[in-house]
Amino acid sequence: VAARGADVARGDAGADPGGGLRDAAAAADPEPAEAAGGVLQQGGAAAPAGGPAPGGRQPCGAGRELHVGGAGRRHAGAGAAGKGPPHPPSRLPAAGSHPPLTLCPQLGIRISLSHEKEPLGTAGPLALARDLLAEDGEPFFVLNSDVICEFPFAALAQFHRHHGGEGSLVVTRVEEPAKYGVVVSEPDTGRICRFVEKPRVFVSNKINAGLYIFSPGILQRIQLRPTSIEKEIFPAMAQEGQLYAMELQGFWMDIGQPKDFLTGMCMYLQALRAQHPEKLHSGPGVVGNVLVDPSAKIGANCVIGPNVTIGAGVVVEDGVRIKRCTVLEGARIRSHSWLESCIVGWSCSVGQWVRMENVTVLGEDVIVNDELYLNGANVLPHKSISESVPEPRIIM
Amino acid sequence: MPLKAVILIGGPQKGTRFRPLSFEVPKPLFPVAGVPMVQHHIEACAKVPGMKEILLMGFYQPHEALSRFLVSAQQEFKIPIRYLQEYAALGTGGGIYHFRDQILSGGAGAFFVLNADVCSEFPLQEMLEFRQQHGDAHSFVILGTTANRTQALNYGCIVANADTQEVQHYVEKPSTFVSEIINCGIYLFTPAIFQHIGEVFQRNQQELVLEESSNGWQRAEVIRLEQDVFTALAGSNKLYVYKTDGFWSQIKSAGSAIYASRLYLNQYSKSHPERLAQNKPGGPIIRGNVYIHPTASIDSTAVLGPNVSIGEGVTVGAGVRVRESIVLHGASLHDHTCVLNTIVGWDSTIGRWARVEGTPSDPNPNDPYAKIDSETLFRDGRLTPSITILGRSHLHPAPHSEAPFRLTPHALSAGCSVTIPAEVVILNSIVLPHKELSRSYKNQIIL
Numbered sequence: 001v002a003a004r005g006a007d008v009a010r011g012d013a014g015a016d017p018g019g020g021l022r023d024a025a026a027a028a029d030p031e032p033a034e035a036a037g038g039v040l041q042q043g044g045a046a047a048p049a050g051g052p053a054p055g056g057r058q059p060c061g062a063g064r065e066l067h068v069g070g071a072g073r074r075h076a077g078a079g080a081a082g083k084g085p086p087h088p089p090s091r092l093p094a095a096g097s098h099p100p101l102t103l104c105p106q107l108g109i110r111i112s113l114s115h116e117k118e119p120l121g122t123a124g125p126l127a128l129a130r131d132l133l134a135e136d137g138e139p140f141f142v143l144n145s146d147v148i149c150e151f152p153f154a155a156l157a158q159f160h161r162h163h164g165g166e167g168s169l170v171v172t173r174v175e176e177p178a179k180y181g182v183v184v185s186e187p188d189t190g191r192i193c194r195f196v197e198k199p200r201v202f203v204s205n206k207i208n209a210g211l212y213i214f215s216p217g218i219l220q221r222i223q224l225r226p227t228s229i230e231k232e233i234f235p236a237m238a239q240e241g242q243l244y245a246m247e248l249q250g251f252w253m254d255i256g257q258p259k260d261f262l263t264g265m266c267m268y269l270q271a272l273r274a275q276h277p278e279k280l281h282s283g284p285g286v287v288g289n290v291l292v293d294p295s296a297k298i299g300a301n302c303v304i305g306p307n308v309t310i311g312a313g314v315v316v317e318d319g320v321r322i323k324r325c326t327v328l329e330g331a332r333i334r335s336h337s338w339l340e341s342c343i344v345g346w347s348c349s350v351g352q353w354v355r356m357e358n359v360t361v362l363g364e365d366v367i368v369n370d371e372l373y374l375n376g377a378n379v380l381p382h383k384s385i386s387e388s389v390p391e392p393r394i395i396m
Numbered sequence: 397m398p399l400k401a402v403i404l405i406g407g408p409q410k411g412t413r414f415r416p417l418s419f420e421v422p423k424p425l426f427p428v429a430g431v432p433m434v435q436h437h438i439e440a441c442a443k444v445p446g447m448k449e450i451l452l453m454g455f456y457q458p459h460e461a462l463s464r465f466l467v468s469a470q471q472e473f474k475i476p477i478r479y480l481q482e483y484a485a486l487g488t489g490g491g492i493y494h495f496r497d498q499i500l501s502g503g504a505g506a507f508f509v510l511n512a513d514v515c516s517e518f519p520l521q522e523m524l525e526f527r528q529q530h531g532d533a534h535s536f537v538i539l540g541t542t543a544n545r546t547q548a549l550n551y552g553c554i555v556a557n558a559d560t561q562e563v564q565h566y567v568e569k570p571s572t573f574v575s576e577i578i579n580c581g582i583y584l585f586t587p588a589i590f591q592h593i594g595e596v597f598q599r600n601q602q603e604l605v606l607e608e609s610s611n612g613w614q615r616a617e618v619i620r621l622e623q624d625v626f627t628a629l630a631g632s633n634k635l636y637v638y639k640t641d642g643f644w645s646q647i648k649s650a651g652s653a654i655y656a657s658r659l660y661l662n663q664y665s666k667s668h669p670e671r672l673a674q675n676k677p678g679g680p681i682i683r684g685n686v687y688i689h690p691t692a693s694i695d696s697t698a699v700l701g702p703n704v705s706i707g708e709g710v711t712v713g714a715g716v717r718v719r720e721s722i723v724l725h726g727a728s729l730h731d732h733t734c735v736l737n738t739i740v741g742w743d744s745t746i747g748r749w750a751r752v753e754g755t756p757s758d759p760n761p762n763d764p765y766a767k768i769d770s771e772t773l774f775r776d777g778r779l780t781p782s783i784t785i786l787g788r789s790h791l792h793p794a795p796h797s798e799a800p801f802r803l804t805p806h807a808l809s810a811g812c813s814v815t816i817p818a819e820v821v822i823l824n825s826i827v828l829p830h831k832e833l834s835r836s837y838k839n840q841i842i843l
Binding site for chain 1 (some may be wrong): 777
């Protein structure tokens with residue numbers, strides 16, 4: 001999976017409340033000691049194919065190499081929340097660490113970083129990493145980091161080899177296709193006839209799920225300049241009959257916005273219940289699907305869940321009710337508070353008798369005073385909240 | 397010199413800004429700082445040496461709660477207390493005029509008249525001494541206090557001679573600024589006042605005779621002390637104002653009941669320290685001034701105060717937070733609830749983790765003379781943020797204006813109260829009786 005370690009410190013998080021909530025300094029790019037626009041290679045010997053896979057994902061079919069770079073899909077240029085969806089705790093690197101170095105020994109693969117000095121869109125970064133990608137002449141996966149699903153890498157690789165075309169992408173069915181890139185394909189072969197980005201009239205309810213596999217030949221189509229793969233590369237490939245669609249099984253969610261992040265979290269937990277129920281938390285006061293890091297502490301008389309994830313070192317004091325929330329590492333929720341549909345950022349402190357709801361998002365190190373009511377508040381990092389926010393707004 | 401006191405308690409047609417709380421109980425009996433509103437007046441009157449009798453005057457129908465209150469108040473304060481029922485709403489002057497014989501019986505040399513819907517330090521002894529030093533044996537005294545220039549327009553305004561304190565000019569609720577000294581609704585009269593009221597009465601009768609169409613509602617006996625008597629008496633060396641800096645507030649709306657509670661609770665540290673809850677091992681955490689009825693049951697992990705009154709038989713569960721609120725008798729607050737700036741009605745239930753919150757309507761704390769706003773319910777087409785009130789539901793139909801209140805026996809109230817379900821938020825809302833809520837509400841009157 002392409003992580004975002006290098007590119008978190010984007011300036012244009014702008015109006016997207018999902019972006020910029022991670023303190024840029026803490027997640028800074030490890031060693032920028034490379035030539036402009038060049039590529040960093042980090043150590044670790046190549047491991048045998050098919051190393052152990054994290055969580056419920058399928059092993060990387062094609063490769064033992066992981067190239068990290070590029071931008072998220074719809075939010076190109078926006079810093080993601082830094083960590084993507086919550087992983088099973090044992091795999092999550094510590095905040096602020098250098099992800100590539102610690103992931104290597106665990107996964108047994110080589111990880112490289114390609115750093116864009118200026119945003120190159122969704123296709124340009126592939127041209128930037130051209131040498132790495134075309135190195136062994138094998139097809140390569142391209143993934144958007146702000147997508148969560150049951151990644152079907154093996155099936156996708158096989159599908160791609162079978163049709164022999166230049167590119168394959170995964171499609172999924174959604175209720176509101178106009179928000180995405182819509183795909184029209186032949187039912188039996190999967191060959192894509194048309195590719196329409198954010199159509200204004202209904203075309204199809206299958207959309208581009210943001211997971212691709214390409215043969216290296218595609219790199220000849222992409223120049224080193226800001227380029228959109230959806231708008232500029234795919235339509236031409238579709239016209240030439242070189243683009244194929246494979247339908248995704250299981251859940252899918254674009255988690256770039258906090259509201260969708262929480263929905264995606266719920267879907268992920270549901271899948272986890274089906275595949276690895278032993279990883280979910282159980283006990284008195286636990287309702288539904290709840291994931292709790294072993295180092296977190298939960299007090300007496302709490303009711304946690306359904307659909308809650310609690311990160312490392314989190315402290316939840318007595319009498320707290322949490323529903324449909326993500327609580328990130330190091331946060332503290334003080335007693336008798338009530339949280340629903342919230343994202344509580346790293347190291348936050350939520351006071352006693354606080355009520356937070358309606359996709360309230362707290363950035364890193366936010367303090368919420370006792371007895372306040374936050375309704376849809378989006379709070380940027382390091383703020384201290386001393387007054388209630390009864391109607392949704394952004395607090396800078 | 398024998399003294400008497402008359403407390404004007406109004407009637408069901410008055411005090412409508414106090415609804416829905418006044419549906420349940422006559423406003424003068426509404427508990428403020430743990431005791432009925434008018435008990436503060438009675439206590440202050442009973443303390444004055446020479447006080448012979450206290451007369452409550454109003455146009456409520458005879459009523460069980462009122463009678464019971466009178467009986468217990470007489471026992472507690474050891475002074476005769478009677479209720480004189482006006483046959484109709486006679487105004488602040490008409491009632492005392494109608495009952496003048498009762499007031500003067502026993503040779504009363506002077507008598508106080510107090511409005512029930514004010515909250516005050518009641519400097520009655522000081523008013524008596526002031527009267528001895530100013531004017532003559534027949535002078536009258538109005539208690540006055542200072543307001544700020546804008547808010548003074550909402551009250552009776554008094555212009556007084558700086559040396560003699562004689563009232564030179566009086567106007568009720570002027571539209572332009574007249575004076576910052578306002579009428580507190582507490583007066584000290586001598587029997588001579590009835591002569592002046594009588595003159596107004598005569599004048600009214602003559603005017604009515606002259607008018608060809610008689611408006612049914614306009615009676616000659618309706619006399620307003622402020623507009624009809626004081627305005628005429630000003631400038632005639634008969635009316636004086638005693639200015640006080642002690643605390644004073646009107647109690648017109650539910651929000652002002654919470655503010656008045658705070659003022660009286662503050663006073664308790666001197667006058668009734670036994671009424672203030674203390675921090676004790678095994679008891680709830682008390683912050684600031686808190687009144688807890690002895691029969692209330694409070695979990696030791698609850699945090700109460702400042703400015704909280706907990707009524708009879710209330711249960712407060714684990715980890716509950718109550719601040720700036722009045723919890724009326726029989727209510728039940730379940731675990732982890734948070735109640736702020738709210739009046740929780742009789743026998744209401746608030747479910748676990750619910751949040752019930754109003755907006756304080758306190759006067760500007762930076763202005764020593766600011767008074768509480770007599771807020772309008774709507775402003776600019778939107779409901780003014782205000783104290784959240786939970787009324788009580790009961791099996792009887794809504795009160796009719798002729799039978800203004802019905803006291804539901806306790807057996808019926810069990811299980812019939814307004815219930816707030818668990819985990820919701822009720823913000824700036826008024827919940828009328830008969831309502832069972834099933835979700836969160838904000839800024840609404842829930843009928």
